Amino acid sequence: CADVCPRDAIIFNERYEAHIDKEKCIECGACAKVCPFSAIANRKRPCVIACKVDAITTKEGEVAAIDYDKCISCGACVTQCPFGAITDISFITDVIDIIQGSENNEKYKVYALIAPSISSQFTYAKLGQVISGIKKLGFNSVVEVALGADMVSYNESLELVEKGVLTSSCCPAFVDYIKKNFPHLEKYVSHNLSPMGTIARYIKKLDPGCKTVFIGPCTAKKAEAQLSKVSEYVDAVITFEELQALFDSKDLDITTLEEEVLDNASYFGRIFARSGGLADAVREGLREHGVTEDKFVFKPIVCDGIEACRMALLKLSRSPEVLGGNFIEGMACAGGCIGGAGCLTQGRKSRSGVDKYGMEANEKTIKGAISALKE
Template identity: 45%
Template sequence: MVTNDESMNRFKHKIMEEVCRLEWEGHNDQEHIEQLVLKTIPGPKPEYRCCIYKEREIVRQRINLAMAKNPTYNPDSNNIVQVIDPACDECPISAYSVTDNCRFCMGKACLNSCAFGAISPGDTHMHIDPAKCKECGKCAAACPYSAIVHLERPCKKACPVGAITYDEYGYCKIDEDKCIQCGHCIHSCPFAAIGSKTFLVDIIKEIKAGKEVIAMCAPATEGQFGEDISMASIREGLKKLGFADMIEVGLGGDMTAAYESEEWAEAYKEGKKMTTSCCPAFINMLKKHFPEQYENNMSSTISPMCAISRYMKATHPGCVTVFIGPCIAKKSEAQDKSVKDNADYVVTYGELRALMRSKGVKFEPVADDYQESSIWGKRFAGSGGVAKAVIECMQERGLETGDIKLLAAHGGLECKKALILLKMGKLPEDFIEGMVCPGGCVGGPSKHRGIGEITKAREQLLSKADDRKVLENIKNYPMDKFSMHRDGHM
């Protein structure tokens, strides 16, 4: 899968792998970490940057993130997504630039269109002073040769909520009051200057301490590792890694759909519009940018991840729960301690592979069958999947759903547009299913393969699932032992 940071991805995953190996061996101290820095960047010539000293500093900061720490120059941050300053120094600061297409024409439409005096003649073509430019774009629109281009930095372009700005030195800065932790900026950066905190070291410590560490695999997992690697294969591999067991979060999808459908049915009777509560980036968008709609329109049902974590903690007291999926924002959901008994840790697929390599474990095909979720819960991972599962539950209860209008908004901009319409009272639909990643969770920032490969393998695996109903399925589980609501009330 080709991404902007493809070559650097291997580099940062190798660092994660080595940090995990140090923790397994009990050598995760400052002396061994510095040895790892020198081993990674031996010198004398740099490979990626201007000098080996800069490369080594970047490695040190990557090690910090791999150990769930902040970069040393941002010690008080609570954000999951972090910028590695030394790696962020090659992008142009100017948003608008004049290219060689400039003919130095006599009309000078660009100069005449600028109200801020930012444009002046240079030696060979017109020049834009970035200190005066207000980025209005009028010069680019006025140029008859299209000689002025808008060079929007990829991290800023990827952010759906305007959380990224720059300081006077051109370093990327994340406004934590706006950031929804979606992680889209991470893979958009061609210098891999943005990353997220990783909790692999903490998980290894829990396993080594003899805790009952239970993996919870997201519905998006099926198809990520090919059509031969089923949920049973993944369960077997995780047990070899030291996890006590694995459970599929698609079952949590069934639980969430069952309880959210009750809320939807009540809201529909009252003429009240509602949003889903599964995508943490969407919830963060609601909470930070649409607080009134967060209070009044969001479902109070917990996410599938939280449902399975509560189920595990209710039936396995003292266990440690680890969610595995393609989502960066799930890390912020797990950090929110106002929601009781949610997942203790969250791991992405890339991080999981680094953890497996550190222990020499591989996923392999197995003959065993394993299914805890209905097909509706399994399809929570795709855009429209949550809404369809909720409607299925309403139909299983005998409710009429033909007149219900749904909006499956996927992608940051679509979600934002839907919430603006909701805020303005102009949303024509009854319910919003919000997923900030294009295509839903399967298109998450930490997906393991290209979306085409995942979809093909995923359909092969899902075709083998049985046809159990959602409400029938959750009758097999002790739903009376834990709450399905955010406030924890039964």
């Protein structure tokens, strides 16, 4: 172990017992890998291991602390903490106040904006029953954020052609990561609002004075909703976990409810929920705009998780040629939105389930979904 240590941090006493000098150790793990007795263990807190942006450190007294100058609010630490010591800020009481303040939607209407990743949630009930349950809570209408995704991909495809190189703006944790670690690359970030902001803006214009509540898997959406360019459109954000808590608070067994239809978006808007879905949608947007390969060659770089995002951004920092592509789809959570920290269950979700949900959409084209909206 002493031979492989790059900082000479391992010393032996007179009894030939090895000791690690913490002042010199850089925790590279080289000694642990070669120890034939497995006497050296790399014991890190689960939250530290989960955080891929090195935002969690241990201070004096072994107290963990979050560096908010680095944190991107992805929620990875929340899901991995075995003690429940880390929680995301909850706006569930704000949502209750919004619903009660509407006076049964007479004073103003309350819209639930449902993320497309709902297809991988509430597996104990049918999606139509979940929609019925949401209305039972006091929401006037339930709208697919996937429709906002249709709008974004349709506009983003043209923005890509105009700029030549673009990074997605849909994942707030990814955008925040760029701002904090690659500020010189902000010029490449799409100017479009996220699907959440886009559909909320549309509803606010359609129904001035209404209230909108985003419900999804993403803890970073709570931070996004506080941004000045978004806060005027989105009144509150809760996760799928918190939606389940609202069902429980009402003793609402959604499996007993009739099914309601949720069909606002296209196949391409719905597959935003999984890694690669956004790139597929932008490709479709280019096709529907009549942008052929002789005019523009689409070269997407799909980044599944923040570590993959970092590698792509490092390459783009050198040049678009080194990147080898012209569009970065950045998803901070592994698997995409279906791997978000606010999901009911953690772990890898099947992309086939998302695609199946997409195939059930009546509208098979982005333009078709947007046209139906205008009607």
